[in-house]
Amino acid sequence: MPLIDFIITVFCWIDDMFKKISQGKKVRQRGPEPKLSDSEVMTMEVIGEILGIDTDKGIHGYFNRHWKELFPQMGDRSAFLRQSANLWAYKQQLHRMCVEQLVSVGHGIRIVDGFPMPVCNFRRAHFSKIFRPEADYGYCTSKNQNYYGFKGHLLIDENGVIVDIVVSAANKDEREAVFDMREFILRHLLGDKGYIMNPVRKEELLQEGIVLPTPLRSNMVDPRDPKAVNRLNRVRRLIETVIGQLSERFHVEKIRARDFWHLTSRIARKVLAHNVCQLITRSLGFGNLQFDRLVSS
Numbered sequence: 001m002p003l004i005d006f007i008i009t010v011f012c013w014i015d016d017m018f019k020k021i022s023q024g025k026k027v028r029q030r031g032p033e034p035k036l037s038d039s040e041v042m043t044m045e046v047i048g049e050i051l052g053i054d055t056d057k058g059i060h061g062y063f064n065r066h067w068k069e070l071f072p073q074m075g076d077r078s079a080f081l082r083q084s085a086n087l088w089a090y091k092q093q094l095h096r097m098c099v100e101q102l103v104s105v106g107h108g109i110r111i112v113d114g115f116p117m118p119v120c121n122f123r124r125a126h127f128s129k130i131f132r133p134e135a136d137y138g139y140c141t142s143k144n145q146n147y148y149g150f151k152g153h154l155l156i157d158e159n160g161v162i163v164d165i166v167v168s169a170a171n172k173d174e175r176e177a178v179f180d181m182r183e184f185i186l187r188h189l190l191g192d193k194g195y196i197m198n199p200v201r202k203e204e205l206l207q208e209g210i211v212l213p214t215p216l217r218s219n220m221v222d223p224r225d226p227k228a229v230n231r232l233n234r235v236r237r238l239i240e241t242v243i244g245q246l247s248e249r250f251h252v253e254k255i256r257a258r259d260f261w262h263l264t265s266r267i268a269r270k271v272l273a274h275n276v277c278q279l280i281t282r283s284l285g286f287g288n289l290q291f292d293r294l295v296s297s
Helices: 003-022 038-050 056-066 077-086 088-102 174-180 199-207 226-236 238-248 260-283
Strands: 109-118 136-140 145-157 162-169 188-190
Touching: 003 038, 003 088, 003 260, 038 056, 038 077, 038 088, 038 260, 056 077, 077 260, 088 162, 088 260, 109 136, 109 174, 109 226, 109 238, 145 174, 145 238, 162 174, 162 260, 174 199, 188 226, 226 238, 238 260
Parallel strands: 109 188
Antiparallel strands: 109 145, 136 145, 145 162
């Protein structure tokens, strides 16, 4: 669809859902109301992320140059930055509403995987004061590299819908992150070799009704049917596609914040933007994750 129609479509969904969340109550208890509505600000953020513009400065500048007629009350950049950061909790709630519309309740599988979020270049890590003491040193197996920063833990369904995301220090065991997300896991959870549990933790998951089949290491005997294992692995690889989209289009691995307040807001809008794309692709009859077909040139 044309970009202007896409912007209007996103705004209408955000505005409708935001009214349900706020229920007509004032979002701010004191101070003057901002010139831009909260729905307009979140629309600008989501559209910016979808277009690959992931900095607050870049998003404000883009809409100020090209879409002033749609957002005539555009204020200065600092006001936009404060307003967008203050809406982090509402973006998380919009994400939850998006998930409710996209994910069938009561059945389906979940897939989990992690990805690195470096705070700075590894050589500068020793001198960096950003996110101390929250960040830490970790190792990324897929990239075969050490880094300093955070680790993102992503949970999706079998259609690539982002159900939940958790951010932890880079040295946190990704198996422990599973327990942080278990509220959104049904029965079957797929993970790679990094999620092989010890017997005690595996039993704890079973007691909560969660089965976690994973590929086994080369030195382990696998009694399962190889064809069934291959099918599980094919399904599990979907999360690699989603992480690839989050990294390449939405730049989720880049830390462009200096405190958790702004980092939380940035991650919330990226996850929201990804699922809003899922909503619109389904409404247009496109396949899952075919985001390149959303906006016509």
